[in-house]
Amino acid sequence: MPKVIKRKHKKTLLKLTSVQLIVLYYISAVLFSTILLSLPIAHKPGVTLSFIDALFIAVSAISVTGLTVVSITDTFSVTGFFILMVVMQFGGIGIMALGTFIWLLMGKKIGFRERLLIMTDQNQSTFSGLVYLMKQIIYLIVIIELIGTIILGTYFLKYYSTWQEAYLHGLFVSISATTNAGFDITGASLIPFANDYFIQFITMLLIILGAIGFPVLIEVKHYLTHRGEYPYHFSLFTKITTTTFFALVISGTIIFLLLEWNHFFSGKKWHEALFFSMFQSVTTRSAGFATMDVSQFSEPTLLLTSFLMFIGASPSSVGGGIRTTTFAIMCLSIYFYAKGRNTIKVFNREIEPLDIIKAFIVMTTAFILCGAAVTALSYLESFPILPIIFEVASAFGTCGLSMGITPNLSTGGKLVLIILMFIGRIGIFSFLFLIRGQEKEENYHFPKEKIIIG
Numbered sequence: 001m002p003k004v005i006k007r008k009h010k011k012t013l014l015k016l017t018s019v020q021l022i023v024l025y026y027i028s029a030v031l032f033s034t035i036l037l038s039l040p041i042a043h044k045p046g047v048t049l050s051f052i053d054a055l056f057i058a059v060s061a062i063s064v065t066g067l068t069v070v071s072i073t074d075t076f077s078v079t080g081f082f083i084l085m086v087v088m089q090f091g092g093i094g095i096m097a098l099g100t101f102i103w104l105l106m107g108k109k110i111g112f113r114e115r116l117l118i119m120t121d122q123n124q125s126t127f128s129g130l131v132y133l134m135k136q137i138i139y140l141i142v143i144i145e146l147i148g149t150i151i152l153g154t155y156f157l158k159y160y161s162t163w164q165e166a167y168l169h170g171l172f173v174s175i176s177a178t179t180n181a182g183f184d185i186t187g188a189s190l191i192p193f194a195n196d197y198f199i200q201f202i203t204m205l206l207i208i209l210g211a212i213g214f215p216v217l218i219e220v221k222h223y224l225t226h227r228g229e230y231p232y233h234f235s236l237f238t239k240i241t242t243t244t245f246f247a248l249v250i251s252g253t254i255i256f257l258l259l260e261w262n263h264f265f266s267g268k269k270w271h272e273a274l275f276f277s278m279f280q281s282v283t284t285r286s287a288g289f290a291t292m293d294v295s296q297f298s299e300p301t302l303l304l305t306s307f308l309m310f311i312g313a314s315p316s317s318v319g320g321g322i323r324t325t326t327f328a329i330m331c332l333s334i335y336f337y338a339k340g341r342n343t344i345k346v347f348n349r350e351i352e353p354l355d356i357i358k359a360f361i362v363m364t365t366a367f368i369l370c371g372a373a374v375t376a377l378s379y380l381e382s383f384p385i386l387p388i389i390f391e392v393a394s395a396f397g398t399c400g401l402s403m404g405i406t407p408n409l410s411t412g413g414k415l416v417l418i419i420l421m422f423i424g425r426i427g428i429f430s431f432l433f434l435i436r437g438q439e440k441e442e443n444y445h446f447p448k449e450k451i452i453i454g
Helices: 002-015 018-038 051-062 078-093 095-105 112-121 130-158 163-178 197-211 214-225 236-260 270-283 299-311 324-338 353-380 385-396 411-426 428-436
Strands: none
Touching: 018 051, 018 078, 018 411, 051 078, 051 411, 078 130, 078 163, 130 163, 130 197, 130 214, 163 197, 197 236, 197 270, 214 236, 236 270, 236 299, 236 324, 299 324, 299 385, 324 353, 353 385, 353 411, 353 428, 385 411, 411 428
């Protein structure tokens, strides 16, 4: 009987699409993480955690968002901190990257089915070099986090009385920043280090390395290691996503400075205002760390922050949102259409028409999802509309910045953000493919006819 059940279970799994399997794996990871975070050993003495709160934190950690309904410092023990770091690592690197690493350690052959899952999880379009990609992701992330831990842990010796505490904080910040999770064990994010530019610089660097995209990091590594041997050409993806990423960071910094110069930055020194603006611009990519209470910003700045969180990080990275390439293609489409052109030519390459359609689908679906979430929360909760928009953008972009309303949400409100964080992690296309199922070929076509648009 058990063998029959096992065979039926295997046949059921084989019928699932790669997207459905990936989602199933992430749901399983969320449930397992919820159980681990609910264990008494993970909590401080006398602390209890409800199922919905444990589920919320598990989804937030798997989706590397950083939104939380309880105080991480007051709720979890040191064991809980390590459990949270492991969950963040799974969420940031991706289930299939770590799964591939385990398969390779066990000597398992990576077959077609596994490669299809890797391609889906990492948002790749070809089977070529997938196992190599997974190895490089693990290698680069571990090296980055290790260096970050050593630097921050050593530096934290000036803030903490014991080396164990200093390196625990260094390890936690390094993992949380690199995976863009944004969780903290200080109880106040990076606000205690608002005047320490070294900690802010290292944290921003870790955030950028995690959010800019794994393919970009791998190409940069190849460029540095093979420099001089032969001309190296970066891919169009790397050129577009890197340009857009840093354009958003720089423009965000400048606009934050201008909007808050006579408000929050009034009376502050120029370098204080610069670092506040720069850190705020970088953290909106998908990180969620804060060096000040974001609710002190003016309404225009909060709306700008929401928009930047909605865009999020680069594809095939630790971050969420619509992604930088989607935003870039949308802007390029508008520009070239206004110039009277029907194609997009950039960096001596032409964008595929299908990619342009995909960008519009992602943007439209994201607006619908976030609009529905804002409407639902406005109905379920009694908070003003701006904090709700901010929290929704933060959840969808897996950023984690908060105006402080998340702990006070009802169970229904928490479930809305849980769904958004999960969709933000798996991506819009995975969400749509989950509904759509297998792609079907068109056997026939009707005559085409133009309609009036706009």
